[in-house]
Amino acid sequence: MKKIEAIIRPEKLELVRTALAEIGVFGMTVSEVSGRGRQMGITLQWRVGEYRVEFLPKVKIEAVVLDEDVGKTLNAIVRKARTGDRGDGKIFVLPVDNAIRIRTGDEGESAI
């Protein structure tokens, strides 16, 4: 099992969710996050003059998938979340020790 953490543009969330559903990845946790990378921040205005905001809004998707599904999951996210400009985001893949479905107590791969 692997955990996919994808940080993407907020406006790409719906496209990515649909693409993942098509390959059978239904479960995910989504959060609104702020972050920075090569896109850097943004300059906003005060009543006079301006100020700098160093973090921009992104969406983080967390999904745990079977090892054999990692490739197509990553592929789907990259295909749908990419614009080619700075700020498209990043994906991290992490190992997962175990998973438990709270309702039934199922453990391991059958819980995801």
Place this chain on the structure above:
Amino acid sequence: MVNNGDTAWLLVSAALVMLMTPGLALFYGGMVRRKNVLSTIMMSFVLLGLIGTLWLLYGYSLGFGPNLGGIIGKLDFVGLRGVGQSPSDVYATTVPQLAFMIFQAMFAVITVALWTGGVVERTKFSAFLILAVLWFTVVYCPVAHWVWGHGGWLAKLGVLDFAGGIVVHISAGMSALALALLLRPRKGFKEKEPMEPHNIPMVIMGTGLLWFGWFGFNAGSALTSGGLASSAFVATNASAAAAALTWMVLGWIHRRPSVLGVATGAVAGLAAVTPAAGFIPPLAGIPIGIVAALICYYCMVLRAKGGIDESLDVWAVHGMGGIWGTLAVGIFASVAVNSAGANGLIHGSGILLAKQLAGVASVAVFAFAATWVLGKIVDRTIGLRVREDEEVVGLDISQHGERAYGGISP
């Protein structure tokens, strides 16, 4: 003799001015960081309770009681003794004195609320309450008497202040500056940490309520419901509109036409036209508004460059807007508009302008100095500022045990 039309208008105006204080609370509350929004709102809203009580107990008497040496009102009206359903002999003689008294109460409330914009996000609430009582008693009531009291020394000099350019805006603006200097900047201000306004739509709601209430403030200050109130109403809207538009252009020249800028411009225009509204031809509101936006905009730039954390620019908008508007009375005033007024530079002579300058200077200096001393006294005794850890966690939690926006549970 009580006139029903005048009474109806003045009572409605008092209610309109009352609404300005919650309006100001939203105007200020939206401009601070989210951890301090309740604290900022509270510093305005609580004054409806605090000053709303003190005004009846003794404030009205200090401001409008029988004159004592041109400086202060005597205590004859303490606890509203003799203030009833019949008109006063000298103030608003066509409405019950109770109506005039409650109209004035709302001015006292919002004037104290105005200077809180200079000290947000770092002032200890208990110290603020004590300072508010002292300031109301030592600065507001005397200045109201000087300018509006029967026999007040600035009134006798011939200084004109229709609805509070001097009494409300200059006194609040200069006091905010004094307190901001005394309190020193918010933690992180010198390091240029972003102090992002957390809810600009809230600022716009507040601006809308202020603009709405200001019709009671200025047109209500005619104290009658006829032509003069109408003239002041139009002048007020003219200045607010012209200033909002001017500020938008200034912001656009620099970068983009910001919403916060338009709102700020409107308030600057409203503050500036306040002393003038019932003395000037209505159309003079337009030049007053345009110049107000220019002056307030560049004073704000200057304040920021000076590294002074007068946080929500009460000095730049109300202090300088009020000074400009008070001087503008000396330029645009005409007895054709208000026979109780005088002619300014355009319609007569420069004498009125000189008198206005004297009024501006004396109240600006007095408000700054007296507020500095009062602030120093409170700071030395109980401390004006919250502890550093309280400031970091935010005043909503540290001073009030509340948070504005609920947590993760439904």
